[in-house]
Amino acid sequence: MSVIRLDTKFYPIFYKVILMFRFAVFLFVTSFFTSLELQADCSTGADKVIIKKSTRMLYLSSGGHIYRRFHISLGTIPVGAKEVEGDFKTPEGNYILDYRQASRKYNKSIHISYPNKKDKARAKKLGASAGGMIMIHGTPLSWGLSPIGDWMPMLTDWTEGCIAMSNDDLEEVWNQTSKGTPVFIIP
Numbered sequence: 001m002s003v004i005r006l007d008t009k010f011y012p013i014f015y016k017v018i019l020m021f022r023f024a025v026f027l028f029v030t031s032f033f034t035s036l037e038l039q040a041d042c043s044t045g046a047d048k049v050i051i052k053k054s055t056r057m058l059y060l061s062s063g064g065h066i067y068r069r070f071h072i073s074l075g076t077i078p079v080g081a082k083e084v085e086g087d088f089k090t091p092e093g094n095y096i097l098d099y100r101q102a103s104r105k106y107n108k109s110i111h112i113s114y115p116n117k118k119d120k121a122r123a124k125k126l127g128a129s130a131g132g133m134i135m136i137h138g139t140p141l142s143w144g145l146s147p148i149g150d151w152m153p154m155l156t157d158w159t160e161g162c163i164a165m166s167n168d169d170l171e172e173v174w175n176q177t178s179k180g181t182p183v184f185i186i187p
Helices: 011-041 117-125 141-145 167-176
Strands: 048-052 057-062 065-071 093-103 107-112 135-137 182-186
Touching: 057 167, 065 167, 093 135, 107 167, 135 167
Parallel strands: 048 182
Antiparallel strands: 048 057, 057 065, 093 107, 093 182, 107 135
16 A cells, blocks of 8 residues: 655645645635625615726725726826816816716716816806716727727726716616716816
8 A cells, every 4th residue: 555645845835835725715705705795785876986087996885885996087188177168177076976868979978967166166267168068978889899899998098078988887887876976076
């Protein structure tokens, strides 16, 4: 009868493999339970949308906890708050999602209540209109036909001041928010 023996020079490698396996199992199990916990938290939908311009991220929050995040694109001049119509900047401030619509050009879109009183006063001081068609929208449907899909434009800022995201991500935001959901756009 033969006895299986570990060669002492392979023992450290074998030990490391076992430790890595145990760690992988730990990560899998904890991520499984964490995802169940997140699903429970977001079952009622988002009570707040946070857009952080510097990181190009849109966050959905419920009960004070962020449960989902998405990559976004901004206006072609992303730094600074929108001042006047046509400046290609994305606004900064507190708004609400006030209506939603199907969009022939951008699949679906959710309107943000820009401009608020502060935005209007700033534009008036500059002798111009503040504008007003700031949306969270998807990408043109034709972009989905590209071999790279509709996520590639999220690597650059290309809108006229809106917040753009892939159509799949927009679908999730559409389903998780409702009219009147607060939106906080921060630098």
